[in-house]
Amino acid sequence: MKTIPKNDESSRPIGVFDSGIGGLTVVKELSRLLPNEKIIYFGDTARVPYGNKSKETIIHYSLQIAYFLLKKKIKMLVVACNSASSVSLPTLKRHFHIPIIGVIEPGAKSAIASSSKNKIGVIGTLGTVSSLAYKKALKKINRNVKVFQQACPLFVPLAEDGWNKTKIAQDISDEYLKGLANKGIDGLILGCTHYPLLKNVIQKSVGKNVGLIDSGVETAKEVKRILEKKNLLNRHKQTGRNHSVFFVSDFPHKFKEVSQRFLSKELTHVHKVKL
Ligand code: DGL
Numbered sequence: 001m002k003t004i005p006k007n008d009e010s011s012r013p014i015g016v017f018d019s020g021i022g023g024l025t026v027v028k029e030l031s032r033l034l035p036n037e038k039i040i041y042f043g044d045t046a047r048v049p050y051g052n053k054s055k056e057t058i059i060h061y062s063l064q065i066a067y068f069l070l071k072k073k074i075k076m077l078v079v080a081c082n083s084a085s086s087v088s089l090p091t092l093k094r095h096f097h098i099p100i101i102g103v104i105e106p107g108a109k110s111a112i113a114s115s116s117k118n119k120i121g122v123i124g125t126l127g128t129v130s131s132l133a134y135k136k137a138l139k140k141i142n143r144n145v146k147v148f149q150q151a152c153p154l155f156v157p158l159a160e161d162g163w164n165k166t167k168i169a170q171d172i173s174d175e176y177l178k179g180l181a182n183k184g185i186d187g188l189i190l191g192c193t194h195y196p197l198l199k200n201v202i203q204k205s206v207g208k209n210v211g212l213i214d215s216g217v218e219t220a221k222e223v224k225r226i227l228e229k230k231n232l233l234n235r236h237k238q239t240g241r242n243h244s245v246f247f248v249s250d251f252p253h254k255f256k257e258v259s260q261r262f263l264s265k266e267l268t269h270v271h272k273v274k275l
Contacts, residue, residue, distance in 0.1 A: 011236045013038040013245075014223065015074035017065045020048030021248075021255070022156070022193030023080030024262035026103065029220035030078070031244070034227070036234045039244040040072050046250035049156060050083040051125025051192070058127065062088035064275045066096060068247075074098065075232050078223060082191045082215065083125050086133035099226050106222040107189050107215030108137035112145065114211050115187040119146045121180040121206070124191030126151045134191055148183045152176045152195070159194035160258055170201045177205040189213045197261070246270045 014034075016027055020043050027041055042065050044050075050058050062084050066077060077092070077100045079085045085102025092100050111120050122134040129151040138145050154176075158169050180188065188210050190196055196214050203212060227233045248255075251272055259267045 008235065009075055010227075010232045010234050011038075012073050012075040013040045014076050014078060015040050015042070015066075015069035015072065016078045016080050017042040017062075017069065017084070018044070018081040018193055019050035019061075019083060020045045021259045021262055022159075024259055024267075025193050025196050026078065026080035026216040026219055027244070028263050029214075029216045030223060033220045033224055034233075036237060037227075038234070040069060040074060041244065041246045042069060043246070043248045045248045045252055045255070049125070050081060051127045051153065051156065053083075053127065055087045055127075055131070058084055059088050059091050062092060063095065066092055068273070068275055070096060070098070076100070076223065076227065078219065079103065080193060080216070080219070082193060083127040086124075086128045086131035099230065099232075101219065101222055101226065103193075103215040103219045104133045104137050104191075106218035107191065107213055108134055108141060109222075110218040111187045111189050111213045112138060112141045114213070115145070117184060117186040118142065118144055119148070119183060119185045119187075121183065121185040121188040121210070122147060122149045122191050123152050123155075123176070123180075123188065123195065123202075124149075125156070126153055128191050134189055146183075148180050148185060150176055150180055152192075155192065155198055156194045159197040159261075162258075162261060164197045165200065169198060170204060173198065173201040173205040177202065181206045181210075185210055187211045187213055189215060191215060194262075244269065247273050249273065249275065 079102040085104045089102045129149045135147045
């Protein structure tokens, strides 16, 4: 029988961070695809939202969080927040020498692969949309692709407050997306951690012929590919219940209820920390 050395790097956790609890949609996909991996999550609940903050502030916060997670001996870092992925990745990659990925490139790759019309829509926070990160990533893969963007800031509170399946959500979605629906797109990137919760209303607004690309799902696939390639998939079977650990910078009102909505199960092992 092959023995595995105790300090085997593959058994280290994957670090994931987000501006708050939205990144739990990415954790959900990671746990589904890689049930053997331990995750250490940091949600910056004291400073959320990032979507309306400046580039400099988001980079500063991202560095603080990455230092915190690196101290926990993570083998890989996943920036689950679209707003942070849009602006922080180059700085993070310069500072830390472990595999680091965000949600933008995986989402862009998948959108290009599934579009036949080469017309793709992108929705996200104001920060993500104005950074043009998705547009640049899409154009890098195919410079002929036409990209149409729309910021949908009200989607975040709608998802957090559980209004995601209401008529009001549908009306807001129709209003935001009527411009995109007329552009002849055949793919729409859900460029924000919260938007998978609004999939149904978004699909109704743009019509069934537009494929919705969930960046979280695509990121989980990319994490798997990278860990496989680097021979870092956990060789130790996870036993017992949940081995993932969650850190937050605050416990806001209704934290338990809201996080459950994003993860589809109860959040255990949550600790409040000061960075
Ligand atoms: N997590 C953020 C994102 O994916 C949404 C919430 C925020 O604005 O911080 O862009």
